[in-house]
Amino acid sequence: MKFKSVFDIIGPVMIGPSSSHTAGAARIGRVARDLFGRQPAWAKIHLYGSFAETYKGHSTDVAIVGGLLDYDTFDERIKTSFEEAEKLGMKFEFIPETGNVDHPNTARVVIGDDKSEMSMMGISIGGGKIEITELNGFPLRLSGNHPAILVVHDDRSGCIANVANCLYKYDINIGHMEVSRKERGDMALMVIEVDQNVGVPVMEELRELPNITQVTRIAD
């Protein structure tokens, strides 16, 4: 079941006009920022399907930029996110794409600064709920049924054991796990679906582990 909570149906509280194209878009932007770990200096946002056709009318653009600025769906500042981004020196551009994608509401968010860059693909599945389908070229097969943790790390021995040990310490059970890497010794990604919600202390401890670059959770 993709929709777990009654508040996925009666909610979210949000700035209009569209749950999928505004609230969902803001959430896609916010997850990207969360994964990046800081305010990006620039953003290139590719829009597909219905997103590409109607993004201006639905304020999808201001919502994604708002998300990149860490605004929640109900944050009034979403309306003036372009001005806020300018004040903070974040450059952004929107690129409507004509290519076919699996889901009509798809966005690829490419963000970066002088240190690094990141690419993430997100879809908005209705009522404000989103799924992340790709990160830095790694396809993600998140069921969306459980909370998930994404761990970007260097491909070194012991990384996976350390993360699993840390989750065990907090009594968090792993339901599904995938590890992929670009090349041996290069950047790798762990996608871990868990049964329990992951609290802030766990996240902080995971971030402190050796060879871990980035840790983000996706709430169910």
Next chain:
Amino acid sequence: MDVLFRNVRELVERAEQEGKLISEIMIEQEMLITDRSREDIMQQMDRNLTVMEEAVEKGLKGVHSVSGLTGGDAVLLQKYMQQGNSLSGDLLLDAVSKAVATNEVNAAMGTICATPTAGSAGVVPGTLFAVQNKLNPTREQMIRYLFTSGAFGFVVANNASISGAAGGCQAEVGSAAAMASAAIIEMAGGTPQQSSEAFAITMKNMLGLVCDPVAGLVEVPCVKRNAMGAANAVVAADMALAGVTSRIPCDEVISAMFEIGQAMPSAFRETAKGGLAATPTGKWLEAKIFGGSVVGSGQ
């Protein structure tokens, strides 16, 4: 994931066997799935209800969207009702005007609570605040109205779709209207089975409804579709309370909605490329608002 119900049949059976309200089953399931306390869950829904009240209040004072396409109709309807000559009756028009009020606020980028989506956010609160005057519910019963709506919406979202881009307007306003209709039944003292009948009757009359927003804005025809969704919900609730039943079971109506959505060309699924959006006036409005083209080159 363990859930108490996966479809409407299981929801109604559980409620009737345990002698509980549908809202109660939804609250119990939420506690089970999220590990949160009843108090916590009730408080969150209370806050959502407050957001809905504030949105209606704001809309009834009169709002206008940036595009100028929508706004002010909720005020017109309330004034008309006060003249006392309405043909369809005060409760129905009240529901319609409050649904319109909410969606006018949504179109003006105000704060709303999605039920189940933002484009369809008017129907559930619009009907709630209209039947409120007739049934005089407690605050808790008003909160329960939202859980009952949510229980039915939960089934639709997981077994079909609540996304206009995936299933057309039938998935959004159609779902919202059917959800509201089921919730009216519970508030009016009807049975869980009657809620299911009202849901089915409403949804059947929303099947095939396309999503064709003019200029891609959640304004035309969305605001008026919320109005008629609210009207549909109230009338179907009366039909079910009168003892009228649906020949096609609720879950099969939901499946039919999903199948129709899947077969719908993308022009009618929130791309602003077909239907009312593609009419000469629809295109003219689009050009007027966006200066020639809605699909531009970005910034």
